[in-house]
Amino acid sequence: MRFVDEAEIRVEAGDGGNGKASFRREKYIPLGGPDGGDGGDGGSVYLVATENVNTLVDFRYHSVHRAQRGQNGGSRDCTGKKGDDCFVPVPPGTIVYEADTGEKIGDLTKPGQQLLVAKGGFHGLGNTRFKSSINRAPQQTSKGTPGEHRMLRLELMVIADVGLLGMPNAGKSSLIRAVSSARPKVADYPFTTLHPNLGVVRVDDMRSFVIADIPGVIEGAAEGAGLGLQFLKHLSRTGLLLHILDIAPYQSDETPVSAARKIIAEVEKWSDDLAEKPRWLVLNKIDNVPDDELDAHCHAILDELEWVGPVYKISALKNQGTQELMYAIMDFLEAERQPPELASDEPI
The missing domain is CATH 3.40.50.300 (P-loop containing nucleotide triphosphate hydrolases)
Incomplete structure (x- = not known):
């Protein structure tokens, strides 16, 4: 296997799901009120130091890593599912830099150590959240916030005594x-x-x-x-x-x-x-x-x-x-x- 000790990757966290505007409509319940649920949070991207990985060569062919988007909210106060996080295995000894600024983000030295490199977006709010004594039938909702997108430079320094x-x-x-x-x-x-x-x-x-x-x-x-x-x-x-x-x-x-x-x-x-x-x-x-x-x-x-x-x-x-x-x-x-x-x- 070819040894590679530097690589650039793009990480994209998931966007938060949007809130739902919905009203309860059931027989014999004429004034059901709002029941729109919140969206789910977007998934985040983590780098994980893994013992069975000893080079960065895989990132030459798989350079984009995305976490899942949060689901939109549903009716009947149903909250959207949170997006799955993305875990990217890297060799122990990997140093992580922001590619554009050169700022050091973290250093993964021990197997199992995790580093959050892109945070998922926050969920949007359904119209249930906006009801009040003076606003019994709110149409208002909020959208989920975008997840973080970053270019990272990975640099491997082997760990030896x-x-x-x-x-x-x-x-x-x-x-x-x-x-x-x-x-x-x-x-x-x-x-x-x-x-x-x-x-x-x-x-x-x-x-x-x-x-x-x-x-x-x-x-x-x-x-x-x-x-x-x-x-x-x-x-x-x-x-x-x-x-x-x-x-x-x-x-x-x-x-x-x-x-x-x-x-x-x-x-x-x-x-x-x-x-x-x-x-x-x-x-x-x-x-x-x-x-x-x-x-x-x-x-x-x-x-x-x-x-x-x-x-x-x-x-x-x-x-x-x-x-x-x-x-x-x-x-x-x-x-x-x-x-x-x-x-x-x-x-x-």
């Missing part, structure tokens, strides 16, 4: 294949990954987290080069970034240090919030460097980068060092999720 960041062919897809059941395409040419992939990493029976692999970032991504502009946003919800660095790049004119600096620069251009997220350096493809040269090679990279954060050495292809990395990630995420304890000297 950990995001993989790196140049094309750094080994991000190989890593997610090694540690989860996700099977992204892997090949020896740039831009193998064309859309985000999610994998669930289970380190123990009751301990797991979600990892996201996005297309590789190249120089100029923050200005729209390559696929970086389209997919860097998917890292904004993650709690930890893994900067995957190929310590033996296939391009002769690219060094690990220059590749790392390009990635760091693009992230800083894209978003200050993203740049400030916890980021670990993962030196990948250690199997391509002789064992007796590995430590010196890695230390030279770290010294030139002046890196002071956590560092892990792995071979995603050979599955070396990946288990240790996954357990360290799990421990970090659990520590972040744990609420801070009250200090013992603070009053309760």
Whole structure:
């Protein structure tokens, strides 16, 4: 299935039903009086976060969503039926904007969460509502109000605990294949990954987290080069970034240090919030460097980068060092999720 992370849709709530002008007419009841009922309210349109939907591709082919109109009122004080609401399933992680103004309407992050995006019209009143001591036979009614019509822009940001960041062919897809059941395409040419992939990493029976692999970032991504502009946003919800660095790049004119600096620069251009997220350096493809040269090679990279954060050495292809990395990630995420304890000297 093709991954689509942006779409525009039109939502149309139902109009309210009109009120009825009617008079009771029965044998032996010459002065029956007004008995026109109210109309029904129009149906509303809701977006609903649904677990079994993971892309916005369906909205490319079904872009208009309408709720039902309320029924008109009837005789004998019969109220019209309310219009059925329209529930539109979207993936968790969908952000909803007003297409014309760019105003953010809401953010659907949890399965089952609902967001009202177009309210149905109010029902019209029947002539029964207008009777009084001085107006025994009112002809007056009111019409239902129109339902809301809006153009919406939907933007999907995948929800993951950990995001993989790196140049094309750094080994991000190989890593997610090694540690989860996700099977992204892997090949020896740039831009193998064309859309985000999610994998669930289970380190123990009751301990797991979600990892996201996005297309590789190249120089100029923050200005729209390559696929970086389209997919860097998917890292904004993650709690930890893994900067995957190929310590033996296939391009002769690219060094690990220059590749790392390009990635760091693009992230800083894209978003200050993203740049400030916890980021670990993962030196990948250690199997391509002789064992007796590995430590010196890695230390030279770290010294030139002046890196002071956590560092892990792995071979995603050979599955070396990946288990240790996954357990360290799990421990970090659990520590972040744990609420801070009250200090013992603070009053309760």
